[in-house]
Amino acid sequence: MQRLIKGLIQKNNTKILLVVLDGLGGLPVDGKTELEFADTRNLDELAEKSACGLHIPVSIGITPGSGPGHLSLFGYDPFEWQIGRGVLEALGLGMGLKKTDVAVRVNYATIENGIVKDRRAGRIPTDVSKKITERLQSKIKKIDDVEIIFAPGMEHRFAVVLRFSEPLPRGSDSIKDTDPQKEGNAPVPVTPETAEARQVARVVKKLISKISDIIKKEPQANFVLLRGFAQVPDIPHFEEAYGLKPLCIAVYPMYRGLAKLLGMNAPAITGDIKEEVDFLKENYNNYDFFFMHVKKIDSYGEDGNFKAKASKIEEFDKALPDILGLNPDVLVITGDHSTPSLLRGHSWHPVPVLLKSPYVLGYTCKAFSERECLKGEFGIFPTVNLMTLALANAGRLKKFGA
Amino acid sequence: MQRLIKGLIQKNNTKILLVVLDGLGGLPVDGKTELEFADTRNLDELAEKSACGLHIPVSIGITPGSGPGHLSLFGYDPFEWQIGRGVLEALGLGMGLKKTDVAVRVNYATIENGIVKDRRAGRIPTDVSKKITERLQSKIKKIDDVEIIFAPGMEHRFAVVLRFSEPLPRGSDSIKDTDPQKEGNAPVPVTPETAEARQVARVVKKLISKISDIIKKEPQANFVLLRGFAQVPDIPHFEEAYGLKPLCIAVYPMYRGLAKLLGMNAPAITGDIKEEVDFLKENYNNYDFFFMHVKKIDSYGEDGNFKAKASKIEEFDKALPDILGLNPDVLVITGDHSTPSLLRGHSWHPVPVLLKSPYVLGYTCKAFSERECLKGEFGIFPTVNLMTLALANAGRLKKFGA
Numbered sequence: 125m126q127r128l129i130k131g132l133i134q135k136n137n138t139k140i141l142l143v144v145l146d147g148l149g150g151l152p153v154d155g156k157t158e159l160e161f162a163d164t165r166n167l168d169e170l171a172e173k174s175a176c177g178l179h180i181p182v183s184i185g186i187t188p189g190s191g192p193g194h195l196s197l198f199g200y201d202p203f204e205w206q207i208g209r210g211v212l213e214a215l216g217l218g219m220g221l222k223k224t225d226v227a228v229r230v231n232y233a234t235i236e237n238g239i240v241k242d243r244r245a246g247r248i249p250t251d252v253s254k255k256i257t258e259r260l261q262s263k264i265k266k267i268d269d270v271e272i273i274f275a276p277g278m279e280h281r282f283a284v285v286l287r288f289s290e291p292l293p294r295g296s297d298s299i300k301d302t303d304p305q306k307e308g309n310a311p312v313p314v315t316p317e318t319a320e321a322r323q324v325a326r327v328v329k330k331l332i333s334k335i336s337d338i339i340k341k342e343p344q345a346n347f348v349l350l351r352g353f354a355q356v357p358d359i360p361h362f363e364e365a366y367g368l369k370p371l372c373i374a375v376y377p378m379y380r381g382l383a384k385l386l387g388m389n390a391p392a393i394t395g396d397i398k399e400e401v402d403f404l405k406e407n408y409n410n411y412d413f414f415f416m417h418v419k420k421i422d423s424y425g426e427d428g429n430f431k432a433k434a435s436k437i438e439e440f441d442k443a444l445p446d447i448l449g450l451n452p453d454v455l456v457i458t459g460d461h462s463t464p465s466l467l468r469g470h471s472w473h474p475v476p477v478l479l480k481s482p483y484v485l486g487y488t489c490k491a492f493s494e495r496e497c498l499k500g501e502f503g504i505f506p507t508v509n510l511m512t513l514a515l516a517n518a519g520r521l522k523k524f525g526a
Numbered sequence: 527m528q529r530l531i532k533g534l535i536q537k538n539n540t541k542i543l544l545v546v547l548d549g550l551g552g553l554p555v556d557g558k559t560e561l562e563f564a565d566t567r568n569l570d571e572l573a574e575k576s577a578c579g580l581h582i583p584v585s586i587g588i589t590p591g592s593g594p595g596h597l598s599l600f601g602y603d604p605f606e607w608q609i610g611r612g613v614l615e616a617l618g619l620g621m622g623l624k625k626t627d628v629a630v631r632v633n634y635a636t637i638e639n640g641i642v643k644d645r646r647a648g649r650i651p652t653d654v655s656k657k658i659t660e661r662l663q664s665k666i667k668k669i670d671d672v673e674i675i676f677a678p679g680m681e682h683r684f685a686v687v688l689r690f691s692e693p694l695p696r697g698s699d700s701i702k703d704t705d706p707q708k709e710g711n712a713p714v715p716v717t718p719e720t721a722e723a724r725q726v727a728r729v730v731k732k733l734i735s736k737i738s739d740i741i742k743k744e745p746q747a748n749f750v751l752l753r754g755f756a757q758v759p760d761i762p763h764f765e766e767a768y769g770l771k772p773l774c775i776a777v778y779p780m781y782r783g784l785a786k787l788l789g790m791n792a793p794a795i796t797g798d799i800k801e802e803v804d805f806l807k808e809n810y811n812n813y814d815f816f817f818m819h820v821k822k823i824d825s826y827g828e829d830g831n832f833k834a835k836a837s838k839i840e841e842f843d844k845a846l847p848d849i850l851g852l853n854p855d856v857l858v859i860t861g862d863h864s865t866p867s868l869l870r871g872h873s874w875h876p877v878p879v880l881l882k883s884p885y886v887l888g889y890t891c892k893a894f895s896e897r898e899c900l901k902g903e904f905g906i907f908p909t910v911n912l913m914t915l916a917l918a919n920a921g922r923l924k925k926f927g928a
Contacts, residue, residue, distance in 0.1 A: 151885055151886070151887065152887060152888070157887070182927075183530060183914070184907055184908075184911035184914055185911060185914030185915040185916075185917065185918040185923070186918070186926050187924075187926060188927060189926060189928045191928055192927040203530075207927065207928070208928075352928075466884075466885065467885060469925075471885070474903075495887055498901070504905040
């Protein structure tokens, strides 16, 4: 998709605003979905005159993680660009990543005579594990030529980034997890699964040995288990792909991290929907593309809290007139995947979307909901095409062929 | 699709029931399709609360044969897995096939001075041809190391399987039909079209010569013409692909044969819808996946018998409450292709489908028909994705990406 678009990009002064209500789509409880239950008078009014539809982030029937969900929204093929666990974990802990990095998720563990007794070191408190991790960082800064960066996490978890001086060949992150998955086993030795991964594996072995020397006297966290080795993908930047200057407006570090991977400006902000809208307004003149991310709708879905999810949608609905006041040329409101409270997790269900622009049919839907969006002019379509629709409606795509 | 799914499979105790009403889709006669004309109160009630849609077995505008129609339903790409005529014919005659087999359709023919006088040996009666075929089997058991298995068919038709001791390379079945297609010509010599096919061709030449020696004194069936050489595809088994233990419930041998190719258990059963439902109930505890095939809807469509097709659909509708009594976690009711009575044959029209599970929107359609399914939450989608939807609704697929 991006390859096709690249030759068609033309610049102009339009502004595109993509609002991602994380986990937006839902399923009925007592006959109504969260969107149908919520009082969304502003969204409904907007949906009526917008182009609506439902999009499929990865493939029919496939439940997307947050990574593939967002990459698709940004027009990146989620099969071509898979972002590994270690990278997502590091992004989630607020680490800035470079293309020469390999990121890993790490657990503190308790080991006795070479056997893992507790894979989570008794779930030690976050403040304890944070101090240990800071100690590790103070004592380990480099291994050979490779910079080592630690990021403390919750309880027994943290992340490590190995920053090489040069980009690594593909496949350099094919290293087996050292976590044996079951207590009573020895940790899995550091095992490269490709020839390319040997270089990284050598550094990892030295790292584990150094860490072990430093923490071996700890009562619980006396060893580490590594999982999800992942290189940072050499992914084209958003501006280069679309000719848009992008701003990410997100409270949660992982989404900012993902945006930064794509070269978006993504300053750290705090607060909630109101603060995000304020931030949008303050920066409205300085960018062409805005990715505004509202996390809590998904969180309540994951909790199985139908009413709280609906309330959070209502809160966004109340902020909508303020956003519309900016009069963006193209406004897209959607989610990165569905998170029905009924399922307490991400799901495979297509995600409702509305696109406001002067160049739509409109008046095929009466409200913004899963069932009304079925009647929309976009039909059911792959998420990866949504960015193309935004660009087209912004007049930023030339004709294909003569 | 299967490659994507394979890494995401997780097992649980759910049961999936796929009911294939062969040739289900239709076209209006006097304003109503067979489904619209039939009294399908149970299906209509079920459709209302189910996820509905229409699926396309092969590609838009393409009329599928039974092979591709079913492979798509089972989630196998019908372009990747093409099942040759010889194999389908052998399956239809109830032969059990192995992955080392090459199967061929054969006609008895009448030959005179090396020229084909009648390509169908005067359509000799089935009982006559059966006796000749049994005689061939009694006299020909092996050629070189290759086991030769005959299966009598209707009138002048039968099938032969060449069972090699080892799997053959791809392309070993690229042999020209020996049927010259027109009377007055000599039979086409056995001609391998690839290097890989030479080994099979040598055996086929010897086989024809042996058969000819045995039947040359027959008044009509004094020669054979061979068509549709086909290797059995090395297709992944259903259980390996999806982690489901499958049972095929089908009266017609071809569908059982196809199911067996995919490693399904497919015992020979007789009877009609009632007997199939009884068989389903008896075996319900021993499998995870049930493929129940109802043939006659298609047969009446092929006859152009609109009312009989509608009646057969009604007969299934009456059996539906009994099936619902089993309360499968996921119930899919659909066809493998459309067979409008109006066309007296398979057609390219998308096939109505309903999927019952606790995780659907529902209430977008008022009945189970081609036109109502258009309003369904699945939209119009490729048949090959239906299996993914069934697995997702059964909670048998993990998330893609983190």
